Amino acid sequence: MSAAKSVTDASFEADVLTSPRPVIVEYWAPWCGPCRQVGPVLDAIAAEYAGQVDVVKLNTDENPESMRKYGVMMVPTINLFSGGEVVKQVIGAKSKSALLREFAEFI
Secondary structure, eight states: OOSSEEEOTTTHIIIIITOSSOEEEEEEOTTOHHHHHHHHHHHHHHHHTTTTOEEEEEETTTOHHHHHHTTOOSSSEEEEEETTEEEEEEESOOOHHHHHHHHTTTO
């Protein structure tokens, strides 16, 4: 069971944009190998930083509207939202330590 919550185009505003905490959004697809690599890394961050940051996953095959709205061209793309805005973007699978360095000022 993933520690990250699945979101959809329909729930994106409620789950991400209006969240009182920073939200890490992974844009992924079931056919994407690097997405399968980064999934457990994001689950670990979700568990370790529970209450400080929310981690969610958006299946781009099923939810193309959010992907288009935020200009996501590749999967995996990981956006960090704070106050309803994208404040950081990471493209490609990264290690836990690399992601935590990227997001350090926000979580």
